[in-house]
Amino acid sequence: MIVANRKPFEELLEFIKPYSKILLLGCNECVTVCATGGAKEVAILASELKMHREKEGRPIEIMEHVLERNCDPEYVESLKPMVGDYEMVMSMACGCGIQFVAEHYREKLVLPAVNTTFDGVTEEHGVWSERCLGCGNCILDKTLGICPVTRCAKSLFNGPCGGSQGGKCEVDKDTPCGWQLIVDRLKEMNMLDKYMEIQPLKDWSTSRDGGPRRRVREDLKI
Amino acid sequence: MRLTYPTNVKVLKVPCTGRVDVIHILKAFENGADGVYVAGCLEGECHYLVGNLRAKKRVGYAKQLLEECGIGGERVAMYNLSSAQGQRFAAIALEMTEKIRQLGPNPMKKGSRVMGHGSRENESQEQVARTEAKS
Amino acid sequence: MSASNLEKILKSGNFAVTGECGPPRGSDAEVVRKKGAHLKGCVDGVNVTDNQTSVVRMSSMSASLILKEIGFDPIMQMVCRDRNRIAIQSDILGASALGINNLLCLSGDHQKFGDHPTAKNVYDIDSMQLIQTVKRLRDDGKFLGGEEVKGTRPDLFIGCAENPFADPFEIRAMRLAKKAAAGAQFVQTQCIFNVPKFEKWMEMVRDLGVHEKIYILAGITPCKSIGMARYMKASVPGMDVPDELIDRLKGVPKEKVAEEGIKIAIEMIQHVRQIKGVAGVHIMAIEWEEKVPEMVKAAGLYPRPQVN
Numbered sequence: 001m002i003v004a005n006r007k008p009f010e011e012l013l014e015f016i017k018p019y020s021k022i023l024l025l026g027c028n029e030c031v032t033v034c035a036t037g038g039a040k041e042v043a044i045l046a047s048e049l050k051m052h053r054e055k056e057g058r059p060i061e062i063m064e065h066v067l068e069r070n071c072d073p074e075y076v077e078s079l080k081p082m083v084g085d086y087e088m089v090m091s092m093a094c095g096c097g098i099q100f101v102a103e104h105y106r107e108k109l110v111l112p113a114v115n116t117t118f119d120g121v122t123e124e125h126g127v128w129s130e131r132c133l134g135c136g137n138c139i140l141d142k143t144l145g146i147c148p149v150t151r152c153a154k155s156l157f158n159g160p161c162g163g164s165q166g167g168k169c170e171v172d173k174d175t176p177c178g179w180q181l182i183v184d185r186l187k188e189m190n191m192l193d194k195y196m197e198i199q200p201l202k203d204w205s206t207s208r209d210g211g212p213r214r215r216v217r218e219d220l221k222i
Numbered sequence: 223m224r225l226t227y228p229t230n231v232k233v234l235k236v237p238c239t240g241r242v243d244v245i246h247i248l249k250a251f252e253n254g255a256d257g258v259y260v261a262g263c264l265e266g267e268c269h270y271l272v273g274n275l276r277a278k279k280r281v282g283y284a285k286q287l288l289e290e291c292g293i294g295g296e297r298v299a300m301y302n303l304s305s306a307q308g309q310r311f312a313a314i315a316l317e318m319t320e321k322i323r324q325l326g327p328n329p330m331k332k333g334s335r336v337m338g339h340g341s342r343e344n345e346s347q348e349q350v351a352r353t354e355a356k357s
Numbered sequence: 358m359s360a361s362n363l364e365k366i367l368k369s370g371n372f373a374v375t376g377e378c379g380p381p382r383g384s385d386a387e388v389v390r391k392k393g394a395h396l397k398g399c400v401d402g403v404n405v406t407d408n409q410t411s412v413v414r415m416s417s418m419s420a421s422l423i424l425k426e427i428g429f430d431p432i433m434q435m436v437c438r439d440r441n442r443i444a445i446q447s448d449i450l451g452a453s454a455l456g457i458n459n460l461l462c463l464s465g466d467h468q469k470f471g472d473h474p475t476a477k478n479v480y481d482i483d484s485m486q487l488i489q490t491v492k493r494l495r496d497d498g499k500f501l502g503g504e505e506v507k508g509t510r511p512d513l514f515i516g517c518a519e520n521p522f523a524d525p526f527e528i529r530a531m532r533l534a535k536k537a538a539a540g541a542q543f544v545q546t547q548c549i550f551n552v553p554k555f556e557k558w559m560e561m562v563r564d565l566g567v568h569e570k571i572y573i574l575a576g577i578t579p580c581k582s583i584g585m586a587r588y589m590k591a592s593v594p595g596m597d598v599p600d601e602l603i604d605r606l607k608g609v610p611k612e613k614v615a616e617e618g619i620k621i622a623i624e625m626i627q628h629v630r631q632i633k634g635v636a637g638v639h640i641m642a643i644e645w646e647e648k649v650p651e652m653v654k655a656a657g658l659y660p661r662p663q664v665n
Contacts (some may be wrong), residue, residue, distance in 0.1 A: 055293070154478065154480045156484075157485070160532075162464075164594075166524060170594030183525045183528055198539055202481075
């Protein structure tokens with residue numbers, strides 16, 4: 001899923017400063033699962049903003065609305081009848097959703113209420129961590145299911161670096177060293193000799209470095 | 223026992239404090255409550271094992287949010303007591319009422335007054351919402 | 358064979374000594390010359406760090422050239438953190454054109470530890486692939502993209518680093534074998550404080566026969582103070598400082614701590630010299646370059662041999 005974090009409250013107050021009637025948008029997909037921008041979080045943020053503005057003596061009307069998805073046109077278009085009633089849209093969807101809504105409603109200011117952070121998993125309730133950078137050229141076959149591009153702070157292909165200690169990354173003592181995980185896995189699978197293969201240079205053209213990516217399936221186009 | 227406790231405390235019953243969500247606490251303030259406290263069973267005595275412990279964490283989070291939006295985190299509290307502790311129940315109601323009285327009315331209401339649609343009576347009517355655990 | 362003095366020393370079977378010179382945080386060439394002057398005559402080559410600990414400093418290539426001009430054989434360090442493969446190959450050509458003969462290939466410290474923690478890192482290629490890149494340019498005369506190098510190929514003695522004290526320990530010798538296979542000709546290890554662990558690592562290295570494929574220079578760092586030892590133990594990732602070493606420094610009067618630190622380092626040089634497969638020492642006297650001559654002399658490694 002795409003994981004996001006809510007932006008600092010002060011920043012959001014600045015965004016809505018000039019307005020008195022806004023649409024606060026959420027999404028039922030990833031940001032609901034990572035407890036950042038689902039119906040619940042939309043309600044909490046709306047309540048907080050309303051109370052703050054009420055206290056300031058400048059009440060604000062906030063319409064809470066949660067789309068099934070913010071990244072598909074059919075859902076985004078469903079906003080059409082309501083968008084015009086609000087001075088601006090603040091969205092708790094991920095960066096994709098925010099952009100897609102902005103693309104559809106060009107006359108409307110659409111601002112982010114979250115910082116979109118990574119593609120990850122739920123490690124346990126309330127804990128999420130990164131797994132994939134979307135480099136477009138998967139090498140998980142070589143590293144037995146642990147991605148060095150994502151899980152090594154230096155994206156080393158022939159790691160670990162000299163800063164791996166006690167299984168942790170030098171960058172953060174709470175982050176496992178990706179290469180320690182790979183070595184452990186190679187050992188478990190009795191394939192440690194695979195470590196001796198020098199991984200060749202990566203073709204980054206399939207990654208974001210090759211420019212924004214697009215996928216077309218002609219057979220599916222209507 | 224015929225114990226008395228302040229009349230400004232409005233009791234909201236839930237099956238377990240584990241049912242209490244952050245949004246319930248925020249909504250109470252949004253609707254004008256001056257303080258909120260959650261009264262759960264004694265720690266380790268939850269009928270649903272950890273409902274009161276979850277409530278404690280949520281109260282903690284609500285404190286942060288209320289601090290952030292200027293209402294004040296100290297207006298929300300978590301207490302633990304058993305259903306047999308009538309005396310304690312009354313004492314907590316008094317203690318919380320006194321604490322909120324010292325803090326004054328929900329600051330959001332002051333803002334409304336500036337706009338001209340608040341009323342002074344609100345100040346004397348501190349509302350303390352309370353959620354009760356069923357033991 | 359390249360024009361590298363270090364390579365000549367090692368190939369002739371002499372026990373090599375290298376030093377280190379961190380470029381300044383300004384544009385004064387004189388600072389480099391002054392720092393270098395302390396090492397004059399005591400080392401076979403001098404490492405020039407590349408924005409070490411991710412703190413911005415004068416470029417490694419410039420400082421290497423300044424040191425070359427005053428008679429040193431610089432070992433230019435290059436990290437993968439700040440350059441992509443285009444810049445890396447360009448700098449390799451440039452370094453060789455300036456007469457720099459040694460290149461030490463490193464991943465580089467993460468920018469989090471430096472003075473620009475909000476920077477973007479590059480890591481287009483890693484240190485292993487950097488070793489391969491230098492070798493490819495030098496031996497095959499080919500760029501990574503496949504085109505031919507025009508005219509003169511870069512001629513560099515290829516080095517790398519390895520940390521025997523980092524985890525997972527069991528692959529640290531394999532990792533050196535991998536670097537040797539990629540084309541590294543010499544390795545300088547992380548500062549050694551835990552000698553038994555270093556010996557264990559060397560044993561694993563010998564079991565793989567790697568000591569016959571690559572010259573191993575043991576990393577030596579004198580501790581200037583108890584605070585420095587403690588700091589390295591607690592805050593420098595991948596550093597293994599045993600309590601016994603700290604206790605030994607604590608055991609001498611305050612004014613003698615620095616002297617004791619030097620003494621320990623000298624003993625360390627003499628000790629590692631006896632270990633089979635160790636071809637030299639790399640002395641990293643961090644901001645204490647003036648003590649290097651004393652250490653080299655006391656260890657019986659002075660004067661340095663002249664090999665042609």
